[in-house]
Amino acid sequence: MPEYHALKGSTKSLDFFKTPELAAKATLDAQRILGVDAAIMFADLLPVLEPMGMKLDYLEKIGPVFENPIPTNKQVDALSVVPAEEGVGYIRDTISGILSDLPREVDLIGFAGAPFTLASYAIEGRGSRNYVHVKKFMYGNPTGWKRLMDKLVETISNYVRLQYKSGVQAVQIFDSWIGCLSLTDYEQYVEPWTTNLMRRIHSQCGSDLPVIYFGTGNSHLVDVMYKTGPDFLALDWRTPLMPTWDRLGMPAIQGNLDPVILFAEPEVIKKKAKHILDQVNGRSGHIFNLGHGILPNTSPDNVKMLVDFVHDHDQSL
Amino acid sequence: MPEYHALKGSTKSLDFFKTPELAAKATLDAQRILGVDAAIMFADLLPVLEPMGMKLDYLEKIGPVFENPIPTNKQVDALSVVPAEEGVGYIRDTISGILSDLPREVDLIGFAGAPFTLASYAIEGRGSRNYVHVKKFMYGNPTGWKRLMDKLVETISNYVRLQYKSGVQAVQIFDSWIGCLSLTDYEQYVEPWTTNLMRRIHSQCGSDLPVIYFGTGNSHLVDVMYKTGPDFLALDWRTPLMPTWDRLGMPAIQGNLDPVILFAEPEVIKKKAKHILDQVNGRSGHIFNLGHGILPNTSPDNVKMLVDFVHDHDQSL
Numbered sequence: 001m002p003e004y005h006a007l008k009g010s011t012k013s014l015d016f017f018k019t020p021e022l023a024a025k026a027t028l029d030a031q032r033i034l035g036v037d038a039a040i041m042f043a044d045l046l047p048v049l050e051p052m053g054m055k056l057d058y059l060e061k062i063g064p065v066f067e068n069p070i071p072t073n074k075q076v077d078a079l080s081v082v083p084a085e086e087g088v089g090y091i092r093d094t095i096s097g098i099l100s101d102l103p104r105e106v107d108l109i110g111f112a113g114a115p116f117t118l119a120s121y122a123i124e125g126r127g128s129r130n131y132v133h134v135k136k137f138m139y140g141n142p143t144g145w146k147r148l149m150d151k152l153v154e155t156i157s158n159y160v161r162l163q164y165k166s167g168v169q170a171v172q173i174f175d176s177w178i179g180c181l182s183l184t185d186y187e188q189y190v191e192p193w194t195t196n197l198m199r200r201i202h203s204q205c206g207s208d209l210p211v212i213y214f215g216t217g218n219s220h221l222v223d224v225m226y227k228t229g230p231d232f233l234a235l236d237w238r239t240p241l242m243p244t245w246d247r248l249g250m251p252a253i254q255g256n257l258d259p260v261i262l263f264a265e266p267e268v269i270k271k272k273a274k275h276i277l278d279q280v281n282g283r284s285g286h287i288f289n290l291g292h293g294i295l296p297n298t299s300p301d302n303v304k305m306l307v308d309f310v311h312d313h314d315q316s317l
Numbered sequence: 318m319p320e321y322h323a324l325k326g327s328t329k330s331l332d333f334f335k336t337p338e339l340a341a342k343a344t345l346d347a348q349r350i351l352g353v354d355a356a357i358m359f360a361d362l363l364p365v366l367e368p369m370g371m372k373l374d375y376l377e378k379i380g381p382v383f384e385n386p387i388p389t390n391k392q393v394d395a396l397s398v399v400p401a402e403e404g405v406g407y408i409r410d411t412i413s414g415i416l417s418d419l420p421r422e423v424d425l426i427g428f429a430g431a432p433f434t435l436a437s438y439a440i441e442g443r444g445s446r447n448y449v450h451v452k453k454f455m456y457g458n459p460t461g462w463k464r465l466m467d468k469l470v471e472t473i474s475n476y477v478r479l480q481y482k483s484g485v486q487a488v489q490i491f492d493s494w495i496g497c498l499s500l501t502d503y504e505q506y507v508e509p510w511t512t513n514l515m516r517r518i519h520s521q522c523g524s525d526l527p528v529i530y531f532g533t534g535n536s537h538l539v540d541v542m543y544k545t546g547p548d549f550l551a552l553d554w555r556t557p558l559m560p561t562w563d564r565l566g567m568p569a570i571q572g573n574l575d576p577v578i579l580f581a582e583p584e585v586i587k588k589k590a591k592h593i594l595d596q597v598n599g600r601s602g603h604i605f606n607l608g609h610g611i612l613p614n615t616s617p618d619n620v621k622m623l624v625d626f627v628h629d630h631d632q633s634l
Contacts (some may be wrong), residue, residue, distance in 0.1 A: 135575070135580070136580045139578065140582055179555070182575055183557055217534050219536045220536040221535040229369070237499045238534075240500055256500055260447060261456065263456075265456070
């Protein structure tokens with residue numbers, strides 16, 4: 001959105017995330033301009049790893065990069081678990097900044113990376129195509145993997161608790177890279193820790209904080225992902241919405257329009273959105289959403305049109 | 318493999334694919350050194366698009382690139398469908414070169430790209446992350462899409478017929494990018510043409526040429542992909558082998574070890590291979606294979622060890 005680029009100016013991405021006034025304004029602008037029913041805290045998955053000892057930067061055209069990706073046990077041992085208030089305290093101010101200006105009827109959704117996706121990033125050091133380094137580490141160094149995942153679960157759950165205490169009304173756990181794993185690898189290397197994370201979040205925040213668990217390219221993993229204990233799943237566009245909802249018997253579901261559809265003509269966008277809404281057929285508990293993040297160069301006008309279309313459809317029910 | 322690098326020297330990739338003596342030798346070397354039960358014709362998916370009018374090059378660190386990706390209807394109209402003997406006649410010589418030196422008991426598998434994956438490459442122009450251009454084209458220009466896919470089906474089926482007439486004993490159709498589509502998009506934009514391709518191959522080559530259809534990240538699509546009419550599917554590591562085999566009732570199945578596992582220690586590789594073999598439990602029709610192509614920097618020794626391990630296991634049954 002042009003409003004975001006104007007706000008960001010020459011501020012570096014990492015500084016932007018860590019400056020509560022800017023992150024709060026970006027959150028509020030997006031919610032107000034697009035007219036969506038909930039606001040998503042403007043943040044990134046990775047800055048929570050900084051206070052652990054990971055050196056993070058966001059590079060032009062490359063994206064986030066760690067200068068010191070994890071190749072050894074020793075480096076895992078050196079990672080610190082610091083209280084979230086201390087390590088990422090700025091998120092509290094971002095959230096209170098958002099809440100002071102967010103309309104009462106609009107909920108604020110917090111978010112955090114899932115243990116596997118954060119571990120992958122810490123090991124790969126940057127975006128990856130084949131995830132060779134993380135799988136090699138996982139297969140070859142079970143002790144190091146356990147230590148890393150244990151530390152991540154503690155760090156993430158504390159980060160979520162801080163968001164909860166600061167006032168978010170739901171939290172979404174992003175496992176963006178989980179689709180690279182087979183089911184047996186998920187069961188062995190991920191499930192115990194994600195289950196532990198869900199348990200910690202529920203015990204630290206109580207049952208009034210809905211926890212949404214999201215993955216991409218993970219049709220083959222949705223059953224075991226739901227088993228880890230989130231309140232419900234958010235699906236990407238590859239996983240069929242209604243059969244999955246029915247099979248898992250979840251109280252709610254989020255998804256799942258392919259974000260690339262927003263590059264199409266308005267009539268195509270409406271047709272594709274209607275296809276989802278027709279399947280859901282007014283069933284309570286469906287949160288209409290894209291199946292992944294908004295892509296760069298998406299037209300904000302198309303997003304607004306989509307939001308209006310979904311609202312009109314809801315009113316017609 | 319060092320043998321391949323020695324053979325390739327400074328030959329450009331595209332020239333290598335189009336030089337029958339080199340491509341045949343690469344095929345034979347790989348089969349002999351690794352000790353696999355079948356040889357795969359050394360070739361790439363994309364050169365078949367060259368005689369249609371697409372300008373192809375292979376760039377260092379980037380991979381295949383089309384100088385003239387398709388953005389318009391007019392360009393689709395300009396694409397030629399030329400007889401395979403004329404456009405890609407070198408493949409006949411590659412195959413006869415392979416067959417003259419391949420041990421009798423070893424089958425030769427040909428291969429070709431599937432219509433969607435070739436259309437995507439022609440439109441994106443190079444490797445893609447989000448497939449924005451191809452989906453935009455597909456959603457926004459149904460007429461152009463139909464013409465493009467029609468031409469591809471004709472080109473691919475003629476290419477397969479040439480391979481068949483030259484002596485391949487099976488053919489594998491690669492839909493490497495298909496996993497980016499939702500089920501409804503596959504049904505609308507891909508299924509009719511893939512079905513048509515399978516029908517043409519079967520009618521041109523008879524039922525004695527087994528056709529294997531392969532995709533990646535496509536757990537959500539395997540049912541409809543099998544419905545298009547291949548003899549059976551090859552699965553990537555994300556799609557569970559036995560449940561899929563049982564559900565679809567296929568006569569055979571190929572797959573599905575994650576190629577990244579070859580970067581692990583021998584004990585891990587054996588354990589993971591055994592996990593697949595134990596599931597299959599000697600059932601006839603399983604072709605042990607990786608779930609995708611070999612990755613760069615994979616140790617040939619690990620591949621040889623895996624081949625030996627699978628052979629030893631077979632003999633112990």
